[in-house]
Every structure is written in structure tokens, then in C-alpha cells.
Amino acid sequence: MAKKTAPTIYDVARTAGVSIATVSRVLNDPQKVNDETRSSVFEAIRQLGYIPKAEARARAMQQNRRIGVITPYFTAPSFVQRLRGVASALNSTSYELVIYTVESTHKFYRYLETLPINHYLDGLIILSLQFDDLFAQRLLEFGLETVLVEYPHRVLSSVEIDDQAGGRMAADYLLSKGYQRLAFLGDTVIPEFGIHPITLRLAGFRQRLAEAGHPLADKYVHTVPYDVDATRRAARAILTRDDRPDAIFSATDLQAVAILKVARELGLRVPEDLAIMGFDDLDISEYVGLTTVRQHLDESGKIAAELLLSRITNRDRPVQHIQLPLTIIERDTA
Amino acid sequence: MAKKTAPTIYDVARTAGVSIATVSRVLNDPQKVNDETRSSVFEAIRQLGYIPKAEARARAMQQNRRIGVITPYFTAPSFVQRLRGVASALNSTSYELVIYTVESTHKFYRYLETLPINHYLDGLIILSLQFDDLFAQRLLEFGLETVLVEYPHRVLSSVEIDDQAGGRMAADYLLSKGYQRLAFLGDTVIPEFGIHPITLRLAGFRQRLAEAGHPLADKYVHTVPYDVDATRRAARAILTRDDRPDAIFSATDLQAVAILKVARELGLRVPEDLAIMGFDDLDISEYVGLTTVRQHLDESGKIAAELLLSRITNRDRPVQHIQLPLTIIERDTA
DNA sequence: CACTTAATTGAAAGCACTTACATTATAAAC
DNA sequence: GTTTATAATGTAAGTGCTTTCAATTAAGTG
Numbered sequence: 001m002a003k004k005t006a007p008t009i010y011d012v013a014r015t016a017g018v019s020i021a022t023v024s025r026v027l028n029d030p031q032k033v034n035d036e037t038r039s040s041v042f043e044a045i046r047q048l049g050y051i052p053k054a055e056a057r058a059r060a061m062q063q064n065r066r067i068g069v070i071t072p073y074f075t076a077p078s079f080v081q082r083l084r085g086v087a088s089a090l091n092s093t094s095y096e097l098v099i100y101t102v103e104s105t106h107k108f109y110r111y112l113e114t115l116p117i118n119h120y121l122d123g124l125i126i127l128s129l130q131f132d133d134l135f136a137q138r139l140l141e142f143g144l145e146t147v148l149v150e151y152p153h154r155v156l157s158s159v160e161i162d163d164q165a166g167g168r169m170a171a172d173y174l175l176s177k178g179y180q181r182l183a184f185l186g187d188t189v190i191p192e193f194g195i196h197p198i199t200l201r202l203a204g205f206r207q208r209l210a211e212a213g214h215p216l217a218d219k220y221v222h223t224v225p226y227d228v229d230a231t232r233r234a235a236r237a238i239l240t241r242d243d244r245p246d247a248i249f250s251a252t253d254l255q256a257v258a259i260l261k262v263a264r265e266l267g268l269r270v271p272e273d274l275a276i277m278g279f280d281d282l283d284i285s286e287y288v289g290l291t292t293v294r295q296h297l298d299e300s301g302k303i304a305a306e307l308l309l310s311r312i313t314n315r316d317r318p319v320q321h322i323q324l325p326l327t328i329i330e331r332d333t334a
Numbered sequence: 335m336a337k338k339t340a341p342t343i344y345d346v347a348r349t350a351g352v353s354i355a356t357v358s359r360v361l362n363d364p365q366k367v368n369d370e371t372r373s374s375v376f377e378a379i380r381q382l383g384y385i386p387k388a389e390a391r392a393r394a395m396q397q398n399r400r401i402g403v404i405t406p407y408f409t410a411p412s413f414v415q416r417l418r419g420v421a422s423a424l425n426s427t428s429y430e431l432v433i434y435t436v437e438s439t440h441k442f443y444r445y446l447e448t449l450p451i452n453h454y455l456d457g458l459i460i461l462s463l464q465f466d467d468l469f470a471q472r473l474l475e476f477g478l479e480t481v482l483v484e485y486p487h488r489v490l491s492s493v494e495i496d497d498q499a500g501g502r503m504a505a506d507y508l509l510s511k512g513y514q515r516l517a518f519l520g521d522t523v524i525p526e527f528g529i530h531p532i533t534l535r536l537a538g539f540r541q542r543l544a545e546a547g548h549p550l551a552d553k554y555v556h557t558v559p560y561d562v563d564a565t566r567r568a569a570r571a572i573l574t575r576d577d578r579p580d581a582i583f584s585a586t587d588l589q590a591v592a593i594l595k596v597a598r599e600l601g602l603r604v605p606e607d608l609a610i611m612g613f614d615d616l617d618i619s620e621y622v623g624l625t626t627v628r629q630h631l632d633e634s635g636k637i638a639a640e641l642l643l644s645r646i647t648n649r650d651r652p653v654q655h656i657q658l659p660l661t662i663i664e665r666d667t668a
Numbered sequence: 669c670a671c672t673t674a675a676t677t678g679a680a681a682g683c684a685c686t687t688a689c690a691t692t693a694t695a696a697a698c
Numbered sequence: 699g700t701t702t703a704t705a706a707t708g709t710a711a712g713t714g715c716t717t718t719c720a721a722t723t724a725a726g727t728g
Contacts, residue, residue: 008714008715018677019678019679020715021678021680021716021717022676022677022678023715024715025677025716025717027452027715027716028716028717029444030448031440032675033677034677037677042447042472045451046475050451051453052451052452052715053714053715054391054395055388055389055391055714056683056714056716057714057715057716058387058391058684059388059685059716060682060683060716066432073422073425074418074421075418077617080411080414080418084408087408090435091407091435097432097434097435098400098430099430099432099433100430101424101425101431119387119390119391120390120394120395120398142383143340228621257618257621257622258621261621261623284591287562287591287595287618288622289595343684344684352707353708355687355707355709355710356708358686359686359707362685362686362687368705368706368707371706386685387684388683388685
């Protein structure tokens with residue numbers, strides 16, 4: 001009762017009548033100790049008001065068992081699916097997942113500055129954000145293992161896809177199905193911090209069409225803001241023109257779904273009157289039967305996490321740049 | 335360039351040609367050591383980029399505040415939207431977001447046991463998971479501020495909705511639109527750890543129909559597993575019967591979308607031949623134009639986080655049970 | 669009933685430092 | 699020149715915790 005100093009794990013062990021090892025186990029992996037013992041330890045902890053000392057713990061722990069993910073403010077399903085992949089890879093391990101959402105360059109840079117120094121992450125995954133060389137250098141210097149997704153950098157490991165190839169695949173597919181008047185729809189917003197793969201998808205699409213002797217007419221290239229309403233309005237405009245396209249490649253599944261809805265409202269048969277093709281293969285896409293270019297988002301997150309873990313446990317694994325394959329998923333809309 | 339391991343005080347001692355005690359003294363009480371020695375130690379420190387690791391970690395842990403979210407293995411969009419709400423509330427603060435995904439009771443209980451004691455977290459949000467009274471007690475005892483979402487408990491704050499009322503609202507709405515043969519579709523899986531609001535939604539739906547003199551026939555109540563294929567197969571079976579319903583209330587938007595697709599494939603006009611109504615109001619629902627009962631998922635996460643923060647900063651705020659309103663969102667399918 | 673196998677547990681060896689104590693060298697005092 | 703403070707440093711014993719490993723016991727298994 002008259003204890004001046006804060007109770008330690010030893011005190012807990014003594015009053016519970018077990019060894020400190022057991023107390024430690026109760027604190028970190030309760031299932032490893034017998035029910036009875038556990039509850040008596042809990043009782044002792046409660047009785048003494050024991051609080052483990054962070055510093056000692058940090059010292060004894062070789063690792064932090066925490067990995068962080070920096071992601072643009074996650075509103076888009078594609079980020080969510082990537083995160084899901086990361087979470088699933090971490091699930092079988094004892095790593096915690098810390099999420100840093102970024103909604104401004106300022107905040108992103110602040111993370112990039114402090115995280116490597118803080119030393120309380122074992123690894124970092126950065127989703128779809130691009131940054132200065134300087135920061136890459138810093139991450140390296142301070143030894144914070146990092147894996148990039150969707151934005152490659154020489155000195156850091158990354159998981160990416162070939163957006164341009166994806167555009168080409170879409171073109172090939174639509175051409176092979178015999179469509180004549182192909183259109184493209186993508187979003188405009190290039191956030192100050194994010195990256196914009198849409199441009200690349202368009203480039204690939206355009207290139208292949210040109211090669212096939214079906215150059216993409218400028219009037220068939222549409223860029224509109226990402227939101228539902230804008231997309232719908234644009235779709236309506238496109239689809240009510242006299243020379244409306246007979247196939248639309250949307251740089252994003254979400255927008256493709258919006259287009260699909262408008263097409264239905266206009267009484268167009270899909271894919272007979274209008275083919276619609278997306279990019280990503282989100283969860284929804286399966287539900288609505290969208291034909292799309294799959295980039296396997298879940299997988300990208302999972303692989304990024306696995307790559308990271310392997311580098312953490314084995315520091316001299318080489319930096320890798322993994323290129324994920326794209327697949328055409330043929331469903332009902334094209 | 336890349337360090338194998340972070341340098342320790344031993345490394346510094348070795349390269350400076352002194353004992354670790356001296357290095358420690360330089361760090362803690364510099365005037366106790368000779369000028370020359372001191373500067374050579376400093377030199378070694380700079381050269382190795384030495385950072386007292388454990389201490390740094392402990393310090394960082396102390397000043398970085400973090401709140402944790404325990405969520406069932408997040409595959410369902412509804413959890414994601416809730417998380418998004420939490421993240422957005424935390425965004426303006428300096429709190430970090432740590433995510434604990436749960437895919438077994440075992441793991442869940444482990445979190446519940448250790449988190450309150452370890453003092454890593456400043457606050458905890460538990461999404462759609464139910465647990466023993468004992469754990470609630472423990473959370474309380476150890477002073478880990480907690481907010482529950484979708485599973486109320488007397489002693490802990492919570493954010494919830496009235497699922498039964500939601501079922502009633504759906505019934506009222508469909509009846510008011512003049513539909514006659516109403517059906518219900520929900521999922522079966524009651525995971526060992528999760529909770530199952532679907533049952534309540536059905537209860538409310540059934541109750542109101544009975545009250546209105548249109549009792550829900552058993553043959554119109556369908557429970558099928560959550561996945562697309564099973565839902566589709568069920569929908570196809572239901573919609574090809576002679577006495578097919580003219581309206582379906584799906585306990586979940588995701589399943590509603592699947593039903594919608596099947597209806598279209600069968601050439602049914604929606605909502606003329608078949609009305610479809612969902613529950614949740616996911617992002618997708620807007621894209622496909624689904625009429626639904628909105629429970630404002632993002633908002634629930636946001637409110638939970640705000641509630642938590644207010645309790646953290648002001649411990650004597652009372653425990654609150656916030657009931658979120660439900661709204662019918664009328665779109666195109668009913 | 670002997671023989672694996674699995675579940676519990678404690679002893680003890682770290683972890684990265686701090687600090688009391690001992691040792692050595694140096695300079696001042698006699 | 700011996701003695702004695704004094705400063706500078708190293709040795710080694712903690713610090714509070716985690717984790718490996720081996721010992722003990724319980725529970726099947728044929």
C-alpha cells in the first residue's frame with residue numbers, strides 16, 4: 001500500500017504467485033496462458049494498478065511490429081481494396097496496421113519527415129503518392145523500409161502496373177469485338193499530391209487505336225470530374241449525340257458504372273448498342289457485370305505488404321520493382 | 335549506404351575508442367567527461383548517425399496519440415465507409431489511426447484483453463462486434479475510453495441505429511407505392527463474433543406488413559449466403575417463379591445490387607415489374623440508382639470518433655448512446 | 669500401461685542503457 | 699618523495715521488460 005515506486009512486472013508476478021514470464025505473456029498473448037493463471041494475473045494487475053513501462057518494453061522488443069500505410073484520403077474504393085490487401089497480408093502476422101490519411105501535400109510531407117526519425121514503424125507503404133527525391137533519400141538514410149504502390153522510384157521497392165499497356169489491352173479488346181466508334185472517358189482532377197494514371201491509360205488506348213488504323217478522334221475523348229453527377233451529365237451528352245460512340249472505355253470502373261446507368265436510362269442495349277469497359281475491377285464491377293481491365297487491387301496491397309515484411313526480416317533482400325499483370329475480365333458490358 | 339541494424343551505444347563506444355559508460359555520460363551529463371573524449375564521442379555519434387532507439391520509440395509513443403479501431407475483417411463496404419468516417423474525424427486532429435482487423439473470436443478477445451492494459455491507445459472504437467460483459471468491465475476498469483458502433487452496451491458509449499425501425503420504414507415505403515407481393519432477402523451467415531442486424535430488419539419489415547394486413551408469407555422470405563453467386567442464384571429462383579414478388583426488400587445494398595442485375599437479365603422492368611429496395615446506402619447505391627434505407631455509415635464512424643475524442647479530452651462527459659436516424663433515399667428502383 | 673503429443677510454466681539470457689563503484693592517472697600538498 | 703585529493707574512465711551490476719528453451723504435467727493413443 002505504501003509503495004512509493006510504480007509497480008513493476010516483478011511485483012505483479014509476486015502477488016500473483018507466478019513468474020514474470022507468465023505476466024509478460026498475459027500482457028502480450030493471453031491465450032498462451034491458462035485461464036485460471038491469467039485471471040489471477042489480471043487480478044494482481046488491477047490490484048496494483050500496474051502500468052507497463054513503455055521504454056523498457058521498447059528496449060526489450062527488437063521490433064516494433066507496426067507497419068504504416070500512407071494513403072490519400074481514402075474515399076475511392078480502389079484505395080480501400082488495396083488497404084484490404086495490406087490488412088489481409090498482415091493478418092497472419094502480429095504486425096499492427098497504422099493508417100495515415102493524407103489530404104494535403106503539407107501533411108504528406110510532414111509524415112515523410114517525421115516517420116523515419118520517430119523509429120516506431122518497422123515499415124511503410126505509400127499508396128499512389130508521389131514525392132521528392134529528397135524524401136526517398138531520407139527514408140533510405142534512416143533505414144525505414146518502404147514499399148511504394150503505383151509510383152515507382154529507383155531506390156525504393158515498388159508494386160506497379162503498366163497503365164499504358166492497360167489502355168492498349170482495352171483498345172485491342174474492343175476492336176476485336178468489332179466496335180467502330182470508340183470513345184474514352186476519364187477524370188480530370190489531378191490532385192496536387194496524388195498521381196494520375198488516367199493519362200497513361202488514355203495514351204495506351206490512343207496509341208493502339210492509331211496503330212490499328214482507327215485513330216481516336218478528339219471529339220471522343222472526354223475528361224470530366226470524378227463525381228457521379230458530372231460523369232452522368234457527360235455520359236448523357238455523349239450518348240445523345242448523333243454520332244454517339246458504340247463503345248466507351250472508361251479509365252475507371254466507378255465512372256463506367258455511372259455511364260452504364262445512363263445508357264440504361266436512355267434505353268440503349270448494352271453491349272449491343274453500346275459497349276462499356278472499365279478499368280480496375282472493383283468489387284462493384286462484379287455485382288453490376290462490368291467488363292473491365294483488372295489490376296487486382298487487393299493483390300497489389302497484399303504483395304506490397306509481403307514485400308515489405310520480407311525486407312524487414314531480411315534486410316539484404318534487394319530492392320524490387322514488381323510489375324503486376326493486367327487481365328481483361330469479360331463480363332456483360334462489352 | 336543502408337545500415338544493417340541501427341547503431342547502438344556499443345557501436346559508438348567502439349568507434350570512439352571508449353567504454354559505453356562514457357558514451358552514456360556524454361549523452362546524459364557531458365561535463366563529467368573530458369573535453370577531448372567528449373568531442374571524439376560526438377564525432378562517432380555523428381558519423382554513425384546514432385539515435386538512442388528504445389528511448390526514441392518510447393518518447394514517440396508517449397507524444398503520439400492514437401486511437402484504435404477494432405473491426406471485423408474488413409471486406410464489406412459498409413465497414414469501409416464507417417472507417418472512412420472515423421478517419422475523416424481524426425484528420426483534423428493529430429491522432430493516429432491504428433486498425434485491428436478481427437477474423438476470429440480468439441483474436442478479438444486477445445485485443446480486448448491486452449489493449450486496455452498496455453496503454454498504447456488513447457481510445458478505442460469497436461465496430462459491429464459483440465462481446466462479453468466481462469470485457470466491457472475491463473475496458474472500464476483500466477480506463478480505456480471506448481465507443482461501440484452497432485452493438486450497444488449499458489456502460490459504454492455507443493452509436494447505433496434502429497434496424498427494426500428500418501425494416502418498418504421499408505415496408506411502409508413499398509406499401510405506399512402500392513406493391514402487393516413483398517419479399518425479403520437477407521444473408522444467413524451469422525459469424526461467431528459479428529452481430530446480425532439482418533434479423534432485426536426482417537423483424538421490423540414483417541411486423542409492419544402484418545400490421546398493414548399484408549402479412550409476409552414465409553415463401554417470400556429468403557436467406558442466402560452473402561456472396562454474389564449465391565445471391566444471384568437465389569434471385570433468379572425467386573424471380574422466375576409463377577407467383578414472383580413485385581417488390582423485394584434486401585437487407586443489404588450489396589445483395590440488392592445483385593438482385594437488380596438478375597432482374598435486368600430476366601428482362602424485368604425495374605421498378606414497374608419489380609421494385610428493389612436496399613438497406614445501408616453504400617457508395618455504389620448512388621451509382622446504380624438504388625432506392626434504399628440510408629443509415630449513413632460514414633456519419634456513424636465520424637460521430638463515434640468525435641464522441642470518443644470528446645470523452646478523452648473531458649473524462650467526465652457522460653456515457654452516451656447515440657441513435658442515428660434512418661432515411662429513405664428514393665432513387666430509381668422502387 | 670508404456671509412449672507420444674500438446675499445453676503450461678519458469679529459469680535465464682538477452683535488449684540498450686544507466687549508474688554505483690572501482691581503478692588509474694595526475695596534480696597538489698606536505 | 700610520499701601522501702592525498704581530484705578528475706577521468708572503465709567494470710559490472712542493475713533497469714523492466716520480452717523471448718527462447720527446457721522441464722513438468724496433462725491428455726490421448728494404441
